[in-house]
Amino acid sequence: MKYEPIDASLFVANRNKFMSRMKPKSVAVFNSNDVYPISADSTMPFQQHRDIFYLSGVDQEESILLLFPDALKEENREILFVRETNDHIAVWEGEKLSKEQGTKVSGIKNVQWLSDFEKVFFEQMTEADTIYFNTNEHYRQAVETQTREDRFIISCKEKFPAHAVAKSNPILQEIRGIKExxxxxxxxxxxxxxxxxxxxxxxxxxxxxxxxxxxxxxxxxxxxxxxxxxxxxxxxxxxxxxxxxxxxxxxxxxxxxxxxxxxxxxxxxxxxxxxxxxxxxxxxxxxxxxxxxxxxxxxxxxxxxxxxxxxxxxxxxxxxxxxxxxxxxxxxxxxxxxxxxxxxxxxxxxxxxxxxxxxxxxxxxxxxxxxxxxxxxxxxxxxxxxxxxxxxxxxxxxxxxxxxxxxxxxxxxxxxxxxxxxxxxxxxxxxx
The missing domain is CATH 3.90.230.10 (Creatinase/methionine aminopeptidase superfamily)
Structure with missing residues (x-):
């Protein structure tokens, strides 16, 4: 990133504000934006989804944030998933966040590879009653493209039809409106x-x-x-x-x-x-x-x-x-x-x-x-x-x-x- 590092305390405070407003025994999930194709092998410059950035400080594609304040194990109350890097990715795309760097940026201790998300998410959902979906409800939105968030919601409803559903957006509208x-x-x-x-x-x-x-x-x-x-x-x-x-x-x-x-x-x-x-x-x-x-x-x-x-x-x-x-x-x-x-x-x-x-x-x-x-x-x-x-x-x-x-x-x-x-x-x- 071109900008100077942001102290993780900002994102810790933002997560605490969000989690304090969640229903008992509920999970909230936030996805990064897609990298959108243009044609051939070209893509648009990546823009991070503002909500996952607001809650984690992570400015990288293919990242997921999971919040579960009532998780039985304390370490599972905040989990950040990032794309696992390797030498090939480092050469062709540049360095990606390591687990340690993910913790430094976000203040989240439990950072895991994205490949482990499905297994971990299933385990968390067995403890939860409600899932918070992050839909775009801004009064000026006019979205026609299916997003990574949209695909997650469709998949989650199919896999967990008995869970209650809640909306993240009303909470975000409230807390993002007042700046730290x-x-x-x-x-x-x-x-x-x-x-x-x-x-x-x-x-x-x-x-x-x-x-x-x-x-x-x-x-x-x-x-x-x-x-x-x-x-x-x-x-x-x-x-x-x-x-x-x-x-x-x-x-x-x-x-x-x-x-x-x-x-x-x-x-x-x-x-x-x-x-x-x-x-x-x-x-x-x-x-x-x-x-x-x-x-x-x-x-x-x-x-x-x-x-x-x-x-x-x-x-x-x-x-x-x-x-x-x-x-x-x-x-x-x-x-x-x-x-x-x-x-x-x-x-x-x-x-x-x-x-x-x-x-x-x-x-x-x-x-x-x-x-x-x-x-x-x-x-x-x-x-x-x-x-x-x-x-x-x-x-x-x-x-x-x-x-x-x-x-x-x-x-x-x-x-x-x-x-x-x-x-x-x-x-x-x-x-x-």
């Missing part, structure tokens, strides 16, 4: 790497540059700072491309006078950052662009202040909508009649700001976390309002990642990333 200090530190690192990339872009951007060149500059800076790369597919959207919310082709030339919307974040140790900045290709906003930019920044700043313990996610978005409505009236994009006659299910401001303001962020960019209960301290949210004006050829979005505090305003993990228009213009001017 070590997790916040890792996310801070991801944000600092993103900052380095953005400052590089401010020095590099000028009329005639291509969107994909900016993408390459970000990637260069990310990887040289121990990141695997982008936390999600980057959006480098110049001109009217910014009005396509998920514009990812990044293949157009940036023209003088246009704006560029940069929705980009680095990952670090599998933790995500999620930044959006909007900058002028020529290094200076025109009067109209500046007015809209400042309006978006005001909405972001006011929305950030609302992210405190006790806030309800749905009500928060309604309040942000009211602030955005006021700004759009001030910009002349809405009039009082638009607001008076609006559809309550699709308020007038949605014409120019059609997406949500915030989402959980962590190991996943759109991370686990409850959305129907009050916000709590140490939850981490994005704040990302935008105004999109196709008729005027530009869109502006600004986004930071913030940690809810027990008291006071959230901690902005991106507070050092330039966002004020004057600072952005100054940094771009100094590069010319």
């Amino acid at each position: 200090p070590q997790e916040i530190a890792l996310m801070q690192m991801a944000c600092e790497i993103t900052e380095k990339g953005f400052r590089r872009i401010l020095q590099f951007t000028s009329p005639g540059v291509w969107e994909y060149e900016l993408e390459a500059e970000f990637l260069h800076e990310f990887i040289r700072n121990r990141s695997k790369g982008f936390a999600y597919t980057p959006i480098i959207a110049s001109g009217n491309n910014a009005n396509v919310l998920h514009y990812v082709v990044n293949n157009q030339q940036c023209k003088a006078g246009d704006l560029i919307l940069l929705d980009v974040g680095a990952e670090y140790a599998n933790y995500s950052s999620d930044m959006t900045r909007t900058i002028p290709v020529s290094g200076k906003f025109n009067k109209r662009q500046r007015a809209v930019y400042d309006a978006v920044l005001r909405v972001k700043n006011e929305a950030t202040k609302m992210l405190v313990p006790g806030t309800m996610w749905a009500e928060y978005h309604e309040e942000v909508g009211k602030i955005m409505t006021s700004e759009l009236l001030g910009l002349g994009l809405l009039d009082k009649a638009d607001v008076k006659n609006e559809n309550k299910d699709w308020p007038a401001y949605k014409k120019y700001f059609m997406h949500g303001t915030s989402h959980h962020i962590g190991l996943d960019t759109h991370d686990y976390g409850p959305l129907k209960s009050p916000m709590k301290a140490n939850m981490v949210f994005t704040v990302e309002p935008g105004i999109y004006i196709p008729d005027e050829g530009f869109g502006i979005r600004l986004e930071d990642d913030v940690v809810i505090q027990e008291k006071g305003e959230p901690l902005n993990l991106m507070k050092n990333i330039p966002i004020e228009a004057e600072e952005i213009e100054s940094l771009m001017r100094d590069s010319q």
